[in-house]
Amino acid sequence: MPNFAEAQGILNSSDILFTAAEVDAAVDRMAADITAKLGSDYPLVLSVMGGAVVFTGQLLPRLVFPLDFDYVHVSRYGDKTHGGELVWRTAPKEDVRDRVVLVLDDILDEGHTMAAIRDKVMEMGAKACYSGVFANKLIAKEKPIAADFVGIDVPDRYVFGYGMDVRGIWRNLPAIHALK
Ligand SMILES: O=P(O)(O)OC[C@H]1O[C@H](OP(=O)(O)OP(=O)(O)O)[C@H](O)[C@@H]1O
Numbered sequence: 001m002p003n004f005a006e007a008q009g010i011l012n013s014s015d016i017l018f019t020a021a022e023v024d025a026a027v028d029r030m031a032a033d034i035t036a037k038l039g040s041d042y043p044l045v046l047s048v049m050g051g052a053v054v055f056t057g058q059l060l061p062r063l064v065f066p067l068d069f070d071y072v073h074v075s076r077y078g079d080k081t082h083g084g085e086l087v088w089r090t091a092p093k094e095d096v097r098d099r100v101v102l103v104l105d106d107i108l109d110e111g112h113t114m115a116a117i118r119d120k121v122m123e124m125g126a127k128a129c130y131s132g133v134f135a136n137k138l139i140a141k142e143k144p145i146a147a148d149f150v151g152i153d154v155p156d157r158y159v160f161g162y163g164m165d166v167r168g169i170w171r172n173l174p175a176i177h178a179l180k
């Protein structure tokens with residue numbers, strides 16, 4: 001973990017890509033899209049820990065229809081800026097069977113995390129699996145999954161804030177920043 005001065009240095013040298021107001025507007029749009037599509041399906045919402053915690057906490061109160069909530073925990077990056085092997089820390093529970101599931105995550109980067117969660121949820125007997133990501137990274141490589149609901153598209157840079165960490169920190173920022 002960076003020390004206090006290093007943490008300030010990371011923030012001070014970053015570029016703001018989306019302000020807090022732009023983030024809020026994107027979450028409003030997503031909530032409207034999700035409500036239009038899944039508002040009558042009584043979905044089971046699964047939040048992907050830990051990055052989705054801020055996005056989920058701000059999206060859920062905007063979804064004013066019946067839903068269940070739970071979480072899964074998968075990691076692939078740890079404190080690094082490149083993805084590695086996917087590690088399941090908390091798998092979906094049996095109650096995904098026969099449910100319409102909505103998986104929420106902070107970012108779809110190479111897409112391996114979301115694809116693995118979708119595959120597991122469907123293997124466990126879900127009726128359907130939708131994905132909602134706050135940020136979709138525009139990368140040159142083809143992804144194994146496209147998200148059904150997207151808040152913002154971000155360029156192919158390492159981004160942080162709004163739940164996304166850089167070297168383990170700055171998940172608490174209200175705007176979206178990019179490393180220099
Ligand atoms: O599309 P991908 O390339 O698979 O990357 C996206 C995943 O990477 C991050 O998780 P991370 O492994 O960093 O764990 P964290 O949520 O605890 O930060 C992020 O929260 C997504 O879950």
Ligand code: HPA
Pocket residue numbers: 077107109157158159160164165166
């Ligand atoms: O650009 C990113 N930022 C933070 N976490 C991430 N996990 C995958 N890509 C990223």
